[in-house]
Amino acid sequence: MKYFTREVKIGITGIIALCILVYGMNYLKGIHLFKPTVYFYVKYKNVNGLVKSSPVFADGYQIGVVRSIYYDYVNPGNVTVEVGLNIDVRIPKGSYAELISGMLGDVKMNILMTNNFHEYYAVGDTIPGKLNAGL
Numbered sequence: 001m002k003y004f005t006r007e008v009k010i011g012i013t014g015i016i017a018l019c020i021l022v023y024g025m026n027y028l029k030g031i032h033l034f035k036p037t038v039y040f041y042v043k044y045k046n047v048n049g050l051v052k053s054s055p056v057f058a059d060g061y062q063i064g065v066v067r068s069i070y071y072d073y074v075n076p077g078n079v080t081v082e083v084g085l086n087i088d089v090r091i092p093k094g095s096y097a098e099l100i101s102g103m104l105g106d107v108k109m110n111i112l113m114t115n116n117f118h119e120y121y122a123v124g125d126t127i128p129g130k131l132n133a134g135l
Helices: 006-028
Strands: 037-044 055-058 061-072 078-086 096-101 107-112 126-131
Touching: none
Parallel strands: 037 126, 055 107, 096 126
Antiparallel strands: 037 078, 055 061, 061 078, 096 107
């Protein structure tokens, strides 16, 4: 007695392969599907080549990635960047996000933490953004 015909086996294999492909592509982009993240927003006047999946660092350690970038058409000249950070990260009030250009033209975001450990940004808050003057 046959439980699965050849077509069913091929279909199941295709679905499994597609799931592995989607998970693998997101993993390579730095998006972990089963790891909880929290979202913050950063406002800039100019993002200087920042793209989706750019790394976000704090003290030299990667704490997240850029999830999306929105241009504000109502207030021209403003760009909102949505960042997904590890759920364990708590950002003190007074901290700001800075864009840093690498040697090869890549752009990363660095969050400079303050020593204010009494108040923290809530999930979904907007962190002020500053541009690095560069070399």
